[in-house]
């Protein structure tokens with residue numbers, strides 16, 4: 001039986017045509033959530049048929065007015081906007097752009113806001129100063145404006161298949177084995193200076209699952225989720241759902257009600 005989620009629930013993915021953003025859009029659609037996206041290029045041709053079910057908006061977070069239409073009726077936001085370049089550009093795109101989005105969403109009465117930030121890479125932070133300072137500024141704004149519905153995900157390297165033009169680049173060839181090894185080597189991460197370089201990579205699907213759950217599940221705790229948290233939550237999702245389906249028991253207890261309830265209904 002297909003039971004659609006409440007029609008009032010709408011997710012806006014900022015950067016929904018990017019690597020992480022497109023996986024988040026697909027994951028949310030699978031859960032029956034109404035999905036919109038905003039980015040500078042809007043819908044791009046290389047996206048699959050799932051893209052027909054997304055409401056695409058074209059605009060830049062650096063021009064806050066372009067957010068007005070996209071935020072219409074939106075209950076939660078996930079921002080995947082970020083990038084590299086000069087220090088000034090990195091601060092703008094990771095920091096200012098997201099701060100604009102957080103403020104606009106708070107003014108609009110959005111309930112939950114998830115920001116894809118990045119793990120701390122210790123010594124490497126100095127080489128990418130604008131990137132990390134931008135991320136930290138956006139994180140601070142999110143915690144101030146969304147003390148109860150703000151979630152920050154801090155992945156390290158994200159692997160999966162990245163679409164570049166018409167080419168598909170399988171980043172998982174390197175990322176998957178490293179993830180397997182390094183997720184069990186947490187103590188290495190605590191070594192001064194170089195420790196953060198041992199941060200395990202995470203699969204883009206895991207990031208997408210946790211981001212959608214954080215955005216739509218009212219009991220998902222607000223605050224920071226590090227790489228190990230992302231791995232734990234995504235493994236919990238799979239394990240808990242599998243047990244519930246096998247036992248035919250209520251998948252809700254101990255986890256977020258709306259997320260698991262809907263997921264189970266969609267499986268039927």
Ligand SMILES: NC(=O)c1ccc[n+]([C@@H]2O[C@H](COP(=O)([O-])OP(=O)(O)OC[C@H]3O[C@@H](n4cnc5c(N)ncnc54)[C@H](OP(=O)(O)O)[C@@H]3O)[C@@H](O)[C@H]2O)c1
Pocket residue numbers: 014015016017018019020021038039040041042059060061062079080081082083093097116117118119155156157158159
């Ligand atoms: N990939 C990784 O390994 C990794 C690791 C840790 C953290 N992260 C973080 O995760 C987030 C997503 O990464 P990604 O790899 O998916 O990046 P990506 O593929 O480059 O996606 C970035 C998205 O942001 C949009 N965008 C850029 N500038 C914008 C602006 N001014 N206004 C509106 N949209 C804008 C881009 O679309 P348009 O170009 O069409 O605007 C694109 O959809 C980033 O914040 C990144 O720092 C990524």
